[in-house]
Amino acid sequence: MNLEKGILNKDKRAAARLITMMESNDPEAIRIISKLYSHTGKAKVIGITGPPGAGKSTLTDKLAKRLRQENKTVGIIAVDPTSPFTGGSILGDRVRMTDLYTDPGVFIRSMGTRGHLGGLSKATLGAVKVLDIYGFDYIFIETVGVGQSEVDIVKAADSVLLVMVPGLGDDIQAIKAGIMEIGDVFAVNKADREGANRTQVEIEMMLEYNHSQWKPPVTQVVALHNKGIDDLYDNIIKHLNYLETTGQLIEKRQQNSELEIIDLIQRDLMERLVGNEEKRTTISEMARMVANRQLDPYTVSDNLVKKIIANDNF
């Protein structure tokens, strides 16, 4: 299969193959995406995140269907935790509704969070580019919203939907609070549960500290019963229009590109550091001395950095 022609001719197998190649950091995939990069930038990218159990998958599916009613095509990237034993993603497609799969205007892909060097973000951002080149009108990136993944999602998305839910415990509340700042649009899902109004008020109170021009709207929804989806959809579109009319969309994309470039540089430097047998041996020997308290890690790091950086200007 000619992947370059395939992706330009809207062949979903080519898209799937390129994403798989990005997952294994295949240079050929990077070469193809680089070459076709001028085809990107047309899709609107929406990040969907929130605490575990908030019902993000169901809500994503309903929003995708809402977009299909407008005849828009949708690519969905679902980022799942990776099993250390099987190496595959755990939730996989198990919890997703199946009827979207047979819709030719929809593409769904689960990606694992494999790779401790932050493989998530390079592969995920690569997948977004693949779906953008393919020509999807909207791309959803859905993550279990805890930890570094929220930060990563911000790097890729034009607009971030934060999905909250009433009545979770302290830890969850804390996680929730830790990601509040990245939400452009908020949903309180499972709003037929007790405490939905209180959750909405809590979110709105936290957002009072936010002094930007855009006031993130908070919508109560019951994704499972398709309640409130129209309102939420309207708010997402409103935010995207706001970004475009104020010129903030290109600004945001520039910031995202900056974060991506920094991430790529960091990753490349690390690969040079730990991917090289000889260097790895030097570090191991130093580590042995650190473990034996003959050296301290700060001094070791300082000395190695000085050796790596010969030219501090670029």
Add this chain to the structure above:
Amino acid sequence: MNLEKGILNKDKRAAARLITMMESNDPEAIRIISKLYSHTGKAKVIGITGPPGAGKSTLTDKLAKRLRQENKTVGIIAVDPTSPFTGGSILGDRVRMTDLYTDPGVFIRSMGTRGHLGGLSKATLGAVKVLDIYGFDYIFIETVGVGQSEVDIVKAADSVLLVMVPGLGDDIQAIKAGIMEIGDVFAVNKADREGANRTQVEIEMMLEYNHSQWKPPVTQVVALHNKGIDDLYDNIIKHLNYLETTGQLIEKRQQNSELEIIDLIQRDLMERLVGNEEKRTTISEMARMVANRQLDPYTVSDNLVKKIIANDNF
């Protein structure tokens, strides 16, 4: 206050001050820890993690009390998500039992997860060293166990206690599975709830894929009612003894030091990259061209890395 003398004389204020300085990446704290690094290595470091809502804080407190019965001193570092609005840690000490605070043999410190460059791990590992220099027999690092923090905890701990809980949703199960491999000892907390036996069996089934010599024991506990704590304590001590008698403790610490050195180098390189105004401007300009699809991020990154790395051998 002379911090160097203070920490060697078991002054808790000196410990607290040094940890605060590590949180703000103060070079003076690093200088002091480097200088006193030969005093580290005596404490046993135990990582405690698990999904949100598993009752980690309560369990940590009970284990600390159990160690106090043996006349051992305990330092506790509780890593909480940071509020983007207040900048402070959210859970803070709010949910912790108070009577440990008045125990002179116990030190409790909450640390936020601030810093997108992974400030967590440098500050947390620094805090562990501070408490080790101080002379605590045991150091607990407790984290809300989701995302990168589990990986970071492994970098610092001799032994990792994974706290599970019966009857959580799909997302939680997935997160749980994503961190299974890092557990040396398992607790099923809130074991008076329905499904505790099933959870135990599930964990044991997953552990069958683990072919290392040490078989992680799974203990049912009800931390709130102090049930099962003795058994869990015995299993933790058993694992620490196992590490020592097999020579794996020093091996593990060497691996941890290696990860720490790599993390420090990575952090230093990134600070040079994004902390320098001129370089940051270069990257911004490139990012603008990427956002306008004149350049692709992969080519930009490649070119910048070549300029940074002048000497590829060390």
